[in-house]
Amino acid sequence: MTDRGINSYTTQVGDFYTWDTLTATILNPQETLTDNENEDSIVMNISFSGHHILYAGDIGFSTESLLINQGVLSNVDVLKVAHHGSAYSTSSEFLNAVAPQNALISVGKNNSYGHPNDDTLSRLIASGADLHRTDIDGDIDFLFSENSQVNPFVETIFIPLVFVNHTSSAPPSPSSMPGENIQCKTIGQVEICASVSNANPPKYSHVTVYGRLLINNVPQSGKSMTTSWHYKTTTSYCNEGVTESNGIANCHRNISGATAGYKVNIDVTIDGYSIQTSFTPTN
Numbered sequence: 001m002t003d004r005g006i007n008s009y010t011t012q013v014g015d016f017y018t019w020d021t022l023t024a025t026i027l028n029p030q031e032t033l034t035d036n037e038n039e040d041s042i043v044m045n046i047s048f049s050g051h052h053i054l055y056a057g058d059i060g061f062s063t064e065s066l067l068i069n070q071g072v073l074s075n076v077d078v079l080k081v082a083h084h085g086s087a088y089s090t091s092s093e094f095l096n097a098v099a100p101q102n103a104l105i106s107v108g109k110n111n112s113y114g115h116p117n118d119d120t121l122s123r124l125i126a127s128g129a130d131l132h133r134t135d136i137d138g139d140i141d142f143l144f145s146e147n148s149q150v151n152p153f154v155e156t157i158f159i160p161l162v163f164v165n166h167t168s169s170a171p172p173s174p175s176s177m178p179g180e181n182i183q184c185k186t187i188g189q190v191e192i193c194a195s196v197s198n199a200n201p202p203k204y205s206h207v208t209v210y211g212r213l214l215i216n217n218v219p220q221s222g223k224s225m226t227t228s229w230h231y232k233t234t235t236s237y238c239n240e241g242v243t244e245s246n247g248i249a250n251c252h253r254n255i256s257g258a259t260a261g262y263k264v265n266i267d268v269t270i271d272g273y274s275i276q277t278s279f280t281p282t283n
Helices: 061-070 092-098 118-126
Strands: 016-019 022-028 044-047 053-055 078-081 101-106 128-134 137-143 150-156 180-187 190-196 205-217 224-230 235-242 248-254 264-270 273-277
Touching: 022 061, 061 092, 092 118, 092 224, 101 137, 118 128, 118 180, 118 190, 180 273, 190 264, 190 273, 205 224, 205 264, 205 273, 224 248
Parallel strands: 053 078, 078 101, 101 128
Antiparallel strands: 016 022, 022 044, 044 053, 137 150, 180 190, 190 205, 205 248, 224 235, 224 264, 235 248, 264 273
């Protein structure tokens, strides 16, 4: 940085920086550092025109508790989730203290750490925040207006994401999931299911894959579904599905000359949650 003429500064709790109407207030690290680099990472509250963004660095539960006890946290429009959604950060108490409208997880696709953690995702969803992930959505910009509105703009790299949340007063029944080979997985308050129209279709026939997303037993509509079909020698994709009012999306393909007797696994992803179903073609 020195060679490029870039100044560097050491900062700590209580420091602040101002650019025009924007102020960045440093909430961490503390004056006395710990022996954990993650817990000593920079936490920064950015405020401008009545909006607030909290960058939580890589802190874990202990620093979150410290900030809560210090009384320095307040409601934010956007929370940059700590440590890529690690299992050891983003406690329910921390989320209650910041009450984020939007939660952004910066994380690499198919990373070896398994980030973000399922329990952390469940806590974020329970907080009521709109969840955005770079491994699913690609580049994400937040557009702030003077009327206090915050609109996420997704420059999609992997899949489109529609930020819509409709609710239904009547919980779905188990029989409302169509198809065969129905597979379901529960992650906290989230349930995702997938199935196929025919578990043993003849070659050159059409197969429909279904996906369903429920949160607190409420169907989620307007959510994009992506599917990856893993044949014996190739992988194909069907990404046109969007969940309807019953929380179910579907997408269909002609399986052409798929190898008879070879199980075709289908990865189904809705709003960042994934599950797998399959079919085995016959002659």
